[in-house]
Amino acid sequence: MSILVELDVTECERLLRAAVFGRLALVADGRIEVLPVNYTAHDDAVWVRTSPGTLLDRYADGAQLVLEIDHVDHERGHGWSVVARGHGELVPDEERTTAEHRTAGPPRWVRREDEVWVQLRWEELTGRRVGGGWDVTAGLPVWSIRPGGPTPGRR
Amino acid sequence: MSILVELDVTECERLLRAAVFGRLALVADGRIEVLPVNYTAHDDAVWVRTSPGTLLDRYADGAQLVLEIDHVDHERGHGWSVVARGHGELVPDEERTTAEHRTAGPPRWVRREDEVWVQLRWEELTGRRVGGGWDVTAGLPVWSIRPGGPTPGRR
Numbered sequence: 001m002s003i004l005v006e007l008d009v010t011e012c013e014r015l016l017r018a019a020v021f022g023r024l025a026l027v028a029d030g031r032i033e034v035l036p037v038n039y040t041a042h043d044d045a046v047w048v049r050t051s052p053g054t055l056l057d058r059y060a061d062g063a064q065l066v067l068e069i070d071h072v073d074h075e076r077g078h079g080w081s082v083v084a085r086g087h088g089e090l091v092p093d094e095e096r097t098t099a100e101h102r103t104a105g106p107p108r109w110v111r112r113e114d115e116v117w118v119q120l121r122w123e124e125l126t127g128r129r130v131g132g133g134w135d136v137t138a139g140l141p142v143w144s145i146r147p148g149g150p151t152p153g154r155r
Numbered sequence: 156m157s158i159l160v161e162l163d164v165t166e167c168e169r170l171l172r173a174a175v176f177g178r179l180a181l182v183a184d185g186r187i188e189v190l191p192v193n194y195t196a197h198d199d200a201v202w203v204r205t206s207p208g209t210l211l212d213r214y215a216d217g218a219q220l221v222l223e224i225d226h227v228d229h230e231r232g233h234g235w236s237v238v239a240r241g242h243g244e245l246v247p248d249e250e251r252t253t254a255e256h257r258t259a260g261p262p263r264w265v266r267r268e269d270e271v272w273v274q275l276r277w278e279e280l281t282g283r284r285v286g287g288g289w290d291v292t293a294g295l296p297v298w299s300i301r302p303g304g305p306t307p308g309r310r
Contacts, residue, residue, distance in 0.1 A: 003265060004265050020229070021227055021229065021234075023178060023189065023223055023225070023236075025180045025187050025189050025221075026187065027182065027187065031219075031240075032180050032181065032182065032187065032219055032221045032240075033221075034178065034180050034189070034221050034223040034238055035236075036223075036225050036227070036234065036236040064186075064187055066180075066187045066188075066189050068178055068189040068191075070178070070191050072176055072191070074175070074176070074262075077262065077264050078264070079176075079191065079264075081178075081190075081191040083189055085186075085187075107229075107232065109232050109233070109234075109285045109286075110158060110159050110285055130264045130265055131264075
């Protein structure tokens with residue numbers, strides 16, 4: 001058995017920028033909602049794509065948002081979790097900067113029409129891991145650039 | 156690209172009973188908290204072990220609790236997520252029934268002293284998946300019984 005170890009901000013940020021998938025938690029109409037999302041990190045913000053009418057579109061703007069990412073190795077009994085905390089901001093596509101447009105968006109797994117961008121500029125990064133002596137980025141999907149755009153693969 | 160498909164309650168329950176790891180979300184002092192947890196399902200409740208003084212010990216009793224589990228295949232671009240929703244109940248070890256005591260607890264990864272049990276009796280199960288034509292339980296860790304107790308392995 002191991003002990004819980006806090007991750008420092010640098011390590012949290014490294015993991016947040018390396019990963020591509022997490023869960024956004026917010027409170028909507030008094031209900032806690034936890035939504036799986038693909039995301040990308042750009043500057044000090046996480047970007048998530050959604051479409052008009054979704055929970056994120058309706059409730060994320062100005063709301064407390066928490067993104068949780070983790071990776072667990074059940075066989076070895078270790079893992080880590082990082083939480084990015086801040087407030088959501090809805091950014092219409094036409095208001096995104098050139099740099100933001102140039103950055104690859106999150107993997108698009110679901111066919112959808114119009115796009116709304118939710119930006120979570122993190123105000124607090126915390127994380128912890130169980131156990132030590134292993135590379136915390138092992139097992140994370142990575143981006144491999146192929147013709148047609150970036151494709152997630154596996155380390 | 157695929158479409159989002161809602162999972163029915165039966166499928167949500169099957170996945171919830173098959174998995175062993177998820178994230179508990181709750182609001183504590185106005186802050187949304189998302190905590191990675193090992194859990195077990197017994198009857199119509201999820202059980203999580205914690206210790207005195209933790210966030211769960213202090214805030215879970217009577218609070219709105221959401222457990223989210225998911226599994227994602229980044230290479231194939233598909234995945235699923237299930238959310239169990241209800242209210243937390245702190246159960247002192249001596250108040251657990253004989254049947255509950257007989258049920259194996261969640262994997263214990265962290266060395267801790269006293270035990271507090273948090274029970275989440277689900278009131279609502281919802282889930283969704285992206286894409287079809289694959290076994291949604293593939294890739295889930297499974298329990299293999301070995302001398303010394305259950306050990307999580309991999310399907």
